[in-house]
Amino acid sequence: MNKPKVLLLFPNTSNEGVAPLAISILSTIAKQSGFEVKYFETSFYQKSATAGEEREQTGEFKPFDREHVFKLLPFECLQEDFNEILNTYKPDILAVSANSLEYDLFSDMMEQVIFKDKKPFVLVGGVHATVAPDEVIVNKNIDALCIGQGEEAWQEFLSKFKNKQDITDIKNFWVKTNSTIKKNPLRPLLSKDKLWEIELDESYFDERHYLKPFDGKIYKRGQIELSRGCPFSCTYCVNSAFKNIYKALGKFVCVRPFDNLKKRIITLVDRVDRGFEILYFQDECFLSIPYNILEQFCTWYGKEVKLPLLLQTRPESVTEEKIKLISDIGVSVQVSLGVESGNERILRDICNRGTTLAHIKKAFGLIKKYGFRSNAYTMIGFPTETREEVFETINLIRENKPDVSVMSVFYPFKWVPLRQFCIERGYIDGTEKARTFTDMSILKNQPMSPEEIRNLRRTYRLYTKLPKEYFPKIQLCEKDYENHKELFKELVSLSWNF
Secondary structure (H helix, E strand, O other): OOOOEEEEEEOOOOOOOOOOHHHHHHHHHHHHOOOEEEEEEOOOEOOOOOHHHHHHHHOOOOOOOHHHHHOOEOOHHHHHHHHHHHHHHOOOEEEEEOOHHHHHHHHHHHHOOOOOOOOOEEEEEOHHHHHOHHHHHOOOOOOEEEOOOOHHHHHHHHHHHHOOOOOOOOOOEEEEOOOOEEEOOOOOOOOHHHHOOOOOOOOOOOHHHHEEEEOOEEEEEEEEOOEEOOOOOOOOOHHHHHHHHOOOOOOOOEEOOHHHHHHHHHHHHOOOOOOOOEEEEOOOOHHHOOHHHHHHHHHHHHHHOOOOEEEEEOHHHOOHHHHHHHHOOOOOEEEEEEEEOOOHHHHHHHOOOOOOHHHHHHHHHHHHHOOOEEEEEEEEOOOOOOHHHHHHHHHHHHHHOOOEEEEEEOOOOOOOHHHHHHHHOOOOOOOOOOOOOOOOOOOOOOOOOHHHHHHHHHOHHHHHHOOHHHHHHHHHHHHOHHHOHHHHHHHHHHHOOO
């Protein structure tokens, strides 16, 4: 008897390889459930300029030859290849994991598919299905969606699908029937003992999925998480949405069992074919983990692994005790700080950040004291933000001199608290499509126009790196970029000397 077939789809909107955790988990469960599995991704098709490429043009990132490194195919081949795998493989189930931007690409792809035989059962999960289920479920090409954690729901669905049982009562699923949409409640969050127990199927990913640009060079980078979930509730962050969705359904922030973490790291570094040179921790706030767990990790990692580390955290989580633990590992470290703004009003009243400017300055001081490389994440275009407040952010970065700093444009994603704030005040109408963090602001009736926000974001690197005597030239590029493109390129090149 032939096995039922699953096609996993990741509609990546970047022009770089990604090895999605969700795909690896879904594949393992499907294969263990007796399904044949294939994978299709959009990573290596030349799409329009992405946020990463935009940051290379503005000098926030050093450029590299993306097309050569990733061997990108023409975008026109994407739909043709997707149609071909659907019509030759003929999956019974098409399962998609997507954020908001990726969902839009998936929707466009499905609109252009012509099925030669029966259409597969189409199931969508991931961030967008979780925060915008009402939008997703009315898509005529979609049969069901999964909200939130999908491991147990996916396993139950596969079992019932394979045995031709009713699938309309699966928790976490919304399912279309002939007459209605069955909206099932959520099941509790997985405990920390179950969250990381599934072995990851990474058989679909080749070297390109692990090649990552870093300071203008390409490295093989592995990724891991010591914890999952964020303990904070910022008004602009999708984690706040997830917390609200999962309220009273379990522990949102979990620290990985140490034996499980060690096993995963050893599996990563022992893969000779990959030869990882850097390890990236995906934790939302790495230094929020308890001191005793961090101490245990650092002691073991310093003896057994010793690969350079990339970490991200919040300024108020940076303490000398924890930074010293990491320093004692004896490897190169980059710490990325979520700064967001240099203005106390924006941090406190708009973003609901517990961070103060004193926290931020202290964190940068400690990072520098112990010789770590630093990266600062900032944002522009928060509702009611003024040009003067943006320059407080710029001046904060100038004062603290991180090695790298990138600025993103605020976008009010579905379910985040600031979205409702913007709708109630007429800043958005709620129908706007998702955009990248380097696109134009969608907010109306603001102290700064979308054009001014775009221009300030474009020249952010120059304002934060170059001496003030260059400000008149930077202002020319900000105010009239089209007529000063060559000057802009010269200034970007010059900024790498500072």
